[in-house]
Amino acid sequence: MTGWVAVLAAAGVCLALKVAGYLVPGRLVEGERARRIAGLVTVALLAALVAVQTLGAGQRLAVDARVVALGAAAVALALRAPFIVVVVLAAAVAAGLRALGW
Amino acid sequence: MSRAEVDGRAYEEVAADKAGPGPGPAQHPAGPTIRQALSVGVATGAYGISFGALSVTAGLDLLQTMALSLLMFTGGSQFAFIGVIGAGGSGAAATATAGLLGVRNALYGLQMSRIVGVRGIRRLAAAWLTIDESTAVGSLQPTPGLRRLGFWLTGLSVFVLWNLATAGGAVVGDLLGDPKQWGLDAAAAAAFLALLWPRLRDGQARAVAAAAVVVATALTPIAPAGVPVLAAAAAAVVIGWRRAR
Numbered sequence: 001m002t003g004w005v006a007v008l009a010a011a012g013v014c015l016a017l018k019v020a021g022y023l024v025p026g027r028l029v030e031g032e033r034a035r036r037i038a039g040l041v042t043v044a045l046l047a048a049l050v051a052v053q054t055l056g057a058g059q060r061l062a063v064d065a066r067v068v069a070l071g072a073a074a075v076a077l078a079l080r081a082p083f084i085v086v087v088v089l090a091a092a093v094a095a096g097l098r099a100l101g102w
Numbered sequence: 103m104s105r106a107e108v109d110g111r112a113y114e115e116v117a118a119d120k121a122g123p124g125p126g127p128a129q130h131p132a133g134p135t136i137r138q139a140l141s142v143g144v145a146t147g148a149y150g151i152s153f154g155a156l157s158v159t160a161g162l163d164l165l166q167t168m169a170l171s172l173l174m175f176t177g178g179s180q181f182a183f184i185g186v187i188g189a190g191g192s193g194a195a196a197t198a199t200a201g202l203l204g205v206r207n208a209l210y211g212l213q214m215s216r217i218v219g220v221r222g223i224r225r226l227a228a229a230w231l232t233i234d235e236s237t238a239v240g241s242l243q244p245t246p247g248l249r250r251l252g253f254w255l256t257g258l259s260v261f262v263l264w265n266l267a268t269a270g271g272a273v274v275g276d277l278l279g280d281p282k283q284w285g286l287d288a289a290a291a292a293a294f295l296a297l298l299w300p301r302l303r304d305g306q307a308r309a310v311a312a313a314a315v316v317v318a319t320a321l322t323p324i325a326p327a328g329v330p331v332l333a334a335a336a337a338a339v340v341i342g343w344r345r346a347r
Binding site for chain 2: 003004005010012014020024033036037040044047048052053054058061069088089093096098
């Protein structure tokens with residue numbers, strides 16, 4: 001499954017999930033546990049994506065400029081910087097460190 | 103697009119304390135709702151530039167990138183999809199990751215279907231526009247009319263600007279060459295962190311996030327690309343299930 005097939009399949013799945021929310025009777029999925037698990041799955045996915053995107057290098061792990069850039073992003077988030085500032089700052093830190101040969 | 107935060111507060115938190123019918127429309131002009139919807143639209147839409155640029159550097163072409171923003175239209179899933187593809191993962195793993203991240207939109211839909219209250223083709227349109235931002239702004243408003251206005255205006259403004267920005271970013275991304283030189287790989291990591299940040303207020307969420315980092319990092323050298331992220335999600339289901347009440 002590559003290219004267009006994956007793009008359309010993934011888009012179809014995500015759109016179907018949105019539509020399902022409007023069609024499914026609420027009582028079927030509104031349990032406290034279902035709600036909490038859905039929230040925790042989102043947290044886990046995002047945290048795992050942060051880790052893989054920061055440390056993964058294909059199938060290896062690597063500590064490089066990305067780690068410093070992520071630290072800068074965390075500081076910016078703690079200071080309540082807007083989303084776009086956080087992302088641009090991380091890119092600038094990583095690009096700067098690499099330009100310096102790190 | 104997917105930052106579940108408005109005015110610095112997590113969406114769930116805001117939704118919890120807006121409960122109550124509130125006074126009539128006379129005390130609630132539409133101005134603040136319109137300003138809030140448009141400002142969220144502009145801020146979120148602008149961020150589509152980075153999605154477009156990262157998508158083409160992950161190996162998708164311009165049309166595929168646009169198809170994701172037009173059809174999938176949910177930022178977290180879109181970034182996850184190109185993240186898995188860019189790391190060499192299979193289309194199936196990318197689809198599964200994007201789908202799992204999109205599950206929360208179904209929960210938003212359950213909530214918004216009562217607020218929006220439309221049928222037929224307009225219900226499909228409402229579902230299409232159901233994302234973190236439109237749900238958050240919509241459910242925050244004081245009256246039913248303003249909730250509908252906030253939902254539609256936020257959803258439509260994010261949709262238009264997100265797609266325009268995606269196209270611009272994809273064109274720029276094509277001209278950039280090596281994405282690492284510009285730090286775009288670090289930008290993707292920072293984007294995920296920014297999406298995660300407002301969700302880390304409660305202790306259980308922080309514990310799950312820490313476990314997910316450990317699981318994903320430990321599995322990266324030994325499992326096929328895409329699997330470490332899905333395994334981390336499975337760990338969250340186990341933790342969430344066992345901590346019932």
